[in-house]
Amino acid sequence: MADWWDADGRRHRKQFKNSAAAREHEHRETALAHAERASREMKLAARTSGAKRSAPKSDSGTIDSAKGKLGVMIPGMGAVATTFVAGVEAIRKGLAKPIGSLTQMGTIRLGKRTDGRSPKVKEFVPLAGLDDLVFTGWDIFEDNMYEAASNAGVLDYRLLEQLKPFLSSITPRPAVFDHKYVKKIDGPNVKKGKNKMQLAEQLRDDIRQFKKTSGATRLITMWCGSTESYIEPTEAHQSLKAFEKALRENDEMIAPSMIYSYASLMEGVPFANGAPNLTVDLPVMLELSRKNEAPICGKDFKTGQTLMKTVLAPAFKARLLGLSGWYSTNILGNRDGEVLDDPGSFKTKEESKLGVLEHILQPGLYPELYGNMFHKVRINYYPPRGDNKEGWDNIDIFGWLGYPMQIKVDFLCRDSILAAPIVLDLVLLMDLAQRSSELKGLGIQEWLSFFFKSPMTVPGLYPEHDLFIQLMKLKNTLRHLKGEELITHLGLEYYD
Numbered sequence: 001m002a003d004w005w006d007a008d009g010r011r012h013r014k015q016f017k018n019s020a021a022a023r024e025h026e027h028r029e030t031a032l033a034h035a036e037r038a039s040r041e042m043k044l045a046a047r048t049s050g051a052k053r054s055a056p057k058s059d060s061g062t063i064d065s066a067k068g069k070l071g072v073m074i075p076g077m078g079a080v081a082t083t084f085v086a087g088v089e090a091i092r093k094g095l096a097k098p099i100g101s102l103t104q105m106g107t108i109r110l111g112k113r114t115d116g117r118s119p120k121v122k123e124f125v126p127l128a129g130l131d132d133l134v135f136t137g138w139d140i141f142e143d144n145m146y147e148a149a150s151n152a153g154v155l156d157y158r159l160l161e162q163l164k165p166f167l168s169s170i171t172p173r174p175a176v177f178d179h180k181y182v183k184k185i186d187g188p189n190v191k192k193g194k195n196k197m198q199l200a201e202q203l204r205d206d207i208r209q210f211k212k213t214s215g216a217t218r219l220i221t222m223w224c225g226s227t228e229s230y231i232e233p234t235e236a237h238q239s240l241k242a243f244e245k246a247l248r249e250n251d252e253m254i255a256p257s258m259i260y261s262y263a264s265l266m267e268g269v270p271f272a273n274g275a276p277n278l279t280v281d282l283p284v285m286l287e288l289s290r291k292n293e294a295p296i297c298g299k300d301f302k303t304g305q306t307l308m309k310t311v312l313a314p315a316f317k318a319r320l321l322g323l324s325g326w327y328s329t330n331i332l333g334n335r336d337g338e339v340l341d342d343p344g345s346f347k348t349k350e351e352s353k354l355g356v357l358e359h360i361l362q363p364g365l366y367p368e369l370y371g372n373m374f375h376k377v378r379i380n381y382y383p384p385r386g387d388n389k390e391g392w393d394n395i396d397i398f399g400w401l402g403y404p405m406q407i408k409v410d411f412l413c414r415d416s417i418l419a420a421p422i423v424l425d426l427v428l429l430m431d432l433a434q435r436s437s438e439l440k441g442l443g444i445q446e447w448l449s450f451f452f453k454s455p456m457t458v459p460g461l462y463p464e465h466d467l468f469i470q471l472m473k474l475k476n477t478l479r480h481l482k483g484e485e486l487i488t489h490l491g492l493e494y495y496d
């Protein structure tokens with residue numbers, strides 16, 4: 001048995017006669033993959049260079065208007081959800097600014113660097129306005145959003161007092177929950193049903209009722225619930241037929257978050273997943289998403305330590321600096337930290353955090369630089385810190401002639417303050433995706449990878465983790481939707 005790496009840097013395990021056979025296999029696979037990739041890229045280049053100058057509108061389809069209210073439904077009304085909703089209300093009241101939000105503060109360059117066209121993202125594509133957002137949610141605790149935000153202890157009480165009437169008016173609907181999947185918490189506000197299909201029906205009723213009472217013309221479900229125990233996909237997740245049978249039979253491989261995603265997609269409502277759970281990252285959900293034109297994306301908000309990792313690792317690779325080890329540890333004391341103290345939930349998070357380096361550094365392509373790296377991630381529950389997490393990274397790199405160097409990163413961050421603007425951007429961009437004739441039937445919205453630690457892709461496609469590639473992908477998607485020239489950064493035309 002030996003490991004080999006493919007051209008995309010993914011590790012595989014296979015039986016070989018000896019190590020020479022393993023090496024030969026790796027070289028052959030790498031050459032094949034490069035040839036295939038080159039041919040794909042040439043085809044793509046031919047297509048995009050044709051579209052470059054005139055970019056006919058029919059290529060990028062149409063986008064329906066954002067008129068009317070947008071209903072935001074949030075399973076999990078904890079620290080992230082309340083920081084997001086309170087933040088939107090504070091911004092609407094002119095009490096604060098939407099710092100960290102790409103849709104609200106970001107700009108997008110159009111045309112040449114000399115054209116001077118850089119509108120705000122929200123002015124370039126038709127997005128729902130903050131005044132049009134209405135909210136509901138589900139939680140296992142009965143606290144309204146004001147009480148939940150006070151308990152989370154993220155926002156200053158003086159700000160919360162100013163938002164109290166609004167936040168108190170949002171009370172959680174009873175949740176679909178099973179303590180087996182989140183071992184560290186339990187609560188009273190939970191739905192009852194004979195089987196999981198009945199629970200899904202109750203969620204679908206909630207969704208229909210919210211749409212009616214809120215007057216929303218469109219809806220989005222945004223999972224901000226706890227991280228569930230690690231689950232691997234099984235037969236039950238492979239098709240709609242198998243999944244529905246499993247729902248009726250109470251299959252234990254169906255976690256509560258999957259019941260929410262099934263209910264949303266059945267109602268034609270897009271679903272974004274902020275936790276590392278599988279939830280929508282399953283063949284059945286892709287099938288349902290495409291069938292009902294309800295976009296999906298995930299998973300696990302990219303906020304603190306992984307954000308830093310996906311900025312630093314591409315820099316090492318760009319400069320061909322080697323990496324021998326990366327040790328990441330965190331202390332945090334919020335409820336999320338407590339949930340992650342359970343080994344089952346931690347394993348789900350660990351899987352999501354570990355994939356990043358192998359995909360960015362591609363040890364198969366650079367064995368001398370990254371073939372032997374040691375990557376470790378730890379999360380420690382430490383109550384005194386609350387939501388103010390501290391993430392430490394010790395990075396052992398090596399340079400010219402193999403000389404070792406070290407980098408230490410100590411990020412004293414605020415978890416939910418980093419996550420809230422991501423939630424806002426995802427809500428607005430997922431709504432855009434569903435209004436775009438080109439995007440709504442695609443299922444996975446890979447162009448939103450920018451916001452996730454463990455971006456979803458179609459089977460067989462490796463995810464892009466590099467933050468700046470992700471940003472370019474996102475902005476080029478917006479340019480494409482509006483029939484604008486894609487930006488390649490070639491730039492030779494300035495020197496003609």
Ligand SMILES: NC(=O)c1ccc[n+]([C@@H]2O[C@H](COP(=O)([O-])OP(=O)(O)OC[C@H]3O[C@@H](n4cnc5c(N)ncnc54)[C@H](O)[C@@H]3O)[C@@H](O)[C@H]2O)c1
Pocket residue numbers: 075076077078079080081138139140141152175176177178182185187224225226227256257274275276300301302303304334335336339415416418419
């Ligand atoms: N804050 C960040 O920076 C960050 C980054 C990446 C991912 N996340 C993920 O986002 C999620 C939310 O984080 P948080 O800090 O708000 O956690 P939190 O513990 O404050 O809130 C989660 C809420 O979900 C509720 N819940 C759990 N299971 C539920 C269910 N089945 N239905 C309805 N409600 C349910 C809990 O009662 C709790 O109120 C977690 O999964 C976390 O791992 C957060």
